[in-house]
Amino acid sequence: MSKIKIVCPNCHKTNAIPSNKEVKKANCGNCGHSLLDTHPVSLDENSFDKHIQNSDIPVVVDFWAPWCGPCKMMAPNFENAASRFPLKAQFAKVNTEDHPYLSQRFGIRGIPTIIIFKNGAEVHRVSGALDANSIVGLVSQFA
Ligand SMILES: [Zn+2]
Numbered sequence: 051m052s053k054i055k056i057v058c059p060n061c062h063k064t065n066a067i068p069s070n071k072e073v074k075k076a077n078c079g080n081c082g083h084s085l086l087d088t089h090p091v092s093l094d095e096n097s098f099d100k101h102i103q104n105s106d107i108p109v110v111v112d113f114w115a116p117w118c119g120p121c122k123m124m125a126p127n128f129e130n131a132a133s134r135f136p137l138k139a140q141f142a143k144v145n146t147e148d149h150p151y152l153s154q155r156f157g158i159r160g161i162p163t164i165i166i167f168k169n170g171a172e173v174h175r176v177s178g179a180l181d182a183n184s185i186v187g188l189v190s191q192f193a
Contacts, residue, residue: 054106056137058083059091064104073137088132090141094149101140102167108139108192109167110185113158115147120179121162128164131185138193166192 054069056076060083067076067085076085090112093101101109112128114121132141146153146161156165156172166174166189173192180188 054137055104056085056107057101057105057140058085059087059089059140062097062100064100067137076137086136088134088136088141090128090132090143093142093144093152095151098142098144098149098152101142103170105140106169107137108173108189110139110141110189111165111167112141112143113146113153113156113161113163113165114143115145115161117147118161124162124179127180127182127185130182131189134186135189135193139189164188168192 052069053066056065056067058065058078058081061078061081063078063080065079065085067073077083078085093111112124128141135141144152146158160177162179163175163177164180164185165172174188176188
C-alpha cells in the first residue's frame with residue numbers, strides 16, 4: 051500500500067497515511083490532532099524545516115507581518131484556499147516580524163509573499179495580495 055508523509059500541524063511529527071483511497075479521518079499518531087485540519091499552521095525556525103523537509107505534499111507558505119495591510123486583507127483568502135486542499139497541500143504562515151531569520155533566508159523583499167515548497171525545495175514564488183481563487187489556481191498546479 052502506498053503511503054504519503056504528512057507533517058502534523060499541531061506537534062510537527064511526520065505521519066504516514068495511505069494515499070490510495072479517500073481519507074475521511076486521519077489523526078496524528080503522536081498527539082491525536084486531525085491531519086485533515088486545513089487551518090494554516092504558524093511556523094517558526096524549528097517547525098518550518100520539519101514541514102519543508104518531511105512533507106510529501108506541497109507546503110504553501112505565506113510570509114506576512116502584523117503591520118502589513120495587504121497581508122491582513124489576504125489572510126481570509128489564504129484560509130479559504132487552504133480549506134480546499136485537505137491532505138493535498140499544507141498551508142502555513144511565517145510571521146516575518148517574529149522570525150526575521152526565515153525571511154532573510156528566503157530573501158523576502160516584500161510581503162505578502164507566498165512560496166510553494168515541494169520535496170524541500172522552492173518551486174514557486176509570488177508577491178502581493180491574492181484572492182482565494184488565484185491562490186487555489188496557483189496551488190492546484192503543484193498539489
Ligand atoms: Zn501531532
